[in-house]
Amino acid sequence: MGSRWGINRTVGQIYALLYISGRPLPADEIAEALSFSRSNVSMGLKELQSWRLVRLQHLPGDRREHFSTPEDVWQIVRILAEERRRREIDPTLSVLRDLLLKKPGNEDERAIQHRLQEMHDLIELLTRWSEDVQRLETQQLTQILRLGAGIIRLLDLKNSLPLLGAKRRPAQSPPGDSTPDEAALAGEGMDDD
Amino acid sequence: MGSRWGINRTVGQIYALLYISGRPLPADEIAEALSFSRSNVSMGLKELQSWRLVRLQHLPGDRREHFSTPEDVWQIVRILAEERRRREIDPTLSVLRDLLLKKPGNEDERAIQHRLQEMHDLIELLTRWSEDVQRLETQQLTQILRLGAGIIRLLDLKNSLPLLGAKRRPAQSPPGDSTPDEAALAGEGMDDD
DNA sequence: TGGTCTGTTCAGAAAAGTCTGAAAGATTAA
DNA sequence: TTAATCTTTCAGACTTTTCTGAACAGACCA
Numbered sequence: 001m002g003s004r005w006g007i008n009r010t011v012g013q014i015y016a017l018l019y020i021s022g023r024p025l026p027a028d029e030i031a032e033a034l035s036f037s038r039s040n041v042s043m044g045l046k047e048l049q050s051w052r053l054v055r056l057q058h059l060p061g062d063r064r065e066h067f068s069t070p071e072d073v074w075q076i077v078r079i080l081a082e083e084r085r086r087r088e089i090d091p092t093l094s095v096l097r098d099l100l101l102k103k104p105g106n107e108d109e110r111a112i113q114h115r116l117q118e119m120h121d122l123i124e125l126l127t128r129w130s131e132d133v134q135r136l137e138t139q140q141l142t143q144i145l146r147l148g149a150g151i152i153r154l155l156d157l158k159n160s161l162p163l164l165g166a167k168r169r170p171a172q173s174p175p176g177d178s179t180p181d182e183a184a185l186a187g188e189g190m191d192d193d
Numbered sequence: 194m195g196s197r198w199g200i201n202r203t204v205g206q207i208y209a210l211l212y213i214s215g216r217p218l219p220a221d222e223i224a225e226a227l228s229f230s231r232s233n234v235s236m237g238l239k240e241l242q243s244w245r246l247v248r249l250q251h252l253p254g255d256r257r258e259h260f261s262t263p264e265d266v267w268q269i270v271r272i273l274a275e276e277r278r279r280r281e282i283d284p285t286l287s288v289l290r291d292l293l294l295k296k297p298g299n300e301d302e303r304a305i306q307h308r309l310q311e312m313h314d315l316i317e318l319l320t321r322w323s324e325d326v327q328r329l330e331t332q333q334l335t336q337i338l339r340l341g342a343g344i345i346r347l348l349d350l351k352n353s354l355p356l357l358g359a360k361r362r363p364a365q366s367p368p369g370d371s372t373p374d375e376a377a378l379a380g381e382g383m384d385d386d
Numbered sequence: 387t388g389g390t391c392t393g394t395t396c397a398g399a400a401a402a403g404t405c406t407g408a409a410a411g412a413t414t415a416a
Numbered sequence: 417t418t419a420a421t422c423t424t425t426c427a428g429a430c431t432t433t434t435c436t437g438a439a440c441a442g443a444c445c446a
Contacts, residue, residue: 005199006198006199008433008434009434010434010435019308019312020305020308020309021305022304022305022308026392027392027393028392036435036436037435037436037437038392038393038436038437039393039394039395039396039435039436039437039438040434040435040436042393042394042395043394043395043434043435046394063391063392063443063444064391064392064393065392065393073311073312073315074315077315077319111215112213112214112215115212115213115215116213118266119212119266122266122267122270125335125338125339126270126338128338128341129338129339129341132341132342133341133342133344135342136342136345140345140348142318143348144344144345144348145318145319145321145322146318146322147348148321148322148325148326149325149326149328149329151326151337151344151347152329152333152337154344154347154348154350155333155336155337155340155347157347201403201404202404203404203405219422220422220423221422229405229406230405230406230407231406231407231422231423232405232406232407232408232423232424232425232426233404233405233406235423235424235425236404236405236424236425239424256413256414256421256422257421257422257423258422258423
């Protein structure tokens with residue numbers, strides 16, 4: 001599956017092996033287990049490290065470098081989302097913004113900018129959201145996800161009782177977290193897809 | 194950017210052109226605008242159609258087939274998420290489930306199954322969530338996204354006032370939508386990343 | 387110092403993926 | 417029916433990516 005994901009088959013296999021093995025493995029064991037050349041494994045591990053998806057460890061009494069994946073699956077999701085954002089989304093947004101700063105020369109260009117603006121706002125909104133919720137504790141995160149579309153009932157509840165929303169303690173939200181709600185207008189961010 | 198996304202550069206360019214042009218274009222105009230061979234465009238459009246990302250249209254007085262993208266950016270997101278789920282996530286889950294049905298032969302195999310189970314549950318939970326919220330109206334969707342991590346304050350609110358949660362109207366949630374909340378245990382689904 | 391073990395780099399082989407022109411297929415109009 | 421116009425298919429040229437073995441580099445030990 002990884003092959004459709006910007007990471008190649010070999011690298012995916014190495015990662016999968018580390019994930020299911022559940023213990024740190026040295027490069028030569030990986031090469032043997034998967035029948036890859038030693039150099040191929042070396043490069044694959046390099047790439048995984050650049051994605052922060054594997055950690056290098058030294059085991060006592062063994063000179064070789066050992067590699068392992070994070071224990072917690074949610075940690076994996078967080079890292080992946082962050083790295084993709086950094087590598088793919090942010091540069092895209094930056095290009096879009098540059099284009100949006102130019103003065104449109106005519107009606108066509110204005111229309112094009114409008115479309116780009118919509119795409120930009122969409123991406124920004126999705127990214128912001130994902131940044132935001134990824135900072136939550138795993139436990140809170142799963143609670144939200146389990147709720148699914150049921151979340152909308154909570155929103156209805158809040159809308160029907162605006163008084164409550166206004167007078168509650170603000171201490172609960174994470175630090176860098178603004179209080180957008182209906183205020184914010186242009187989104188900023190994009191998850192994957 | 195598309196090149197890291199399982200869709201190739203050419204196809205991405207065609208799509209981008211259709212998106213920003215904002216009107217249906219025939220294949221030969223696309224070929225000319227992007228300096229691709231006519232056949233290359235034909236294949237690219239085929240692929241985009243298989244992803245349901247472009248729609249074929251016939252314009253009065255013109256025999257050529259014209260292609261356009263959905264107007265609404267959210268529609269694009271919905272389609273992409275659905276297709277990726279269908280093509281990549283569902284088959285993955287299915288393989289994982291097969292593996293989980295096998296009886297573990299020893300302690301190691303049991304440990305491996307445990308890791309696979311975690312991955313399966315994670316993917317399932319994310320997918321379920323995305324299926325779920327994608328069914329919402331765009332307006333509700335953006336409201337939720339804008340709220341970001343602020344959502345957690347709503348959850349707190351609900352938890353602190355369990356009475357309210359129990360006695361409200363159930364009509365608001367979409368049809369096939371269960372009411373998981375703290376009930377559901379094993380997730381089932383995965384977004385991207 | 388040399389020998390052993392481990393990790394990295396890199397040129398080119400191998401494989402995978404992309405693109406094209408030519409030819410064939412469809413549809414419409416006359 | 418033929419001609420005109422448009423679309424699709426496909427073999428092979430071309431490009432890009434991946435993988436390998438060999439050579440190199442550094443650490444450690446005797």
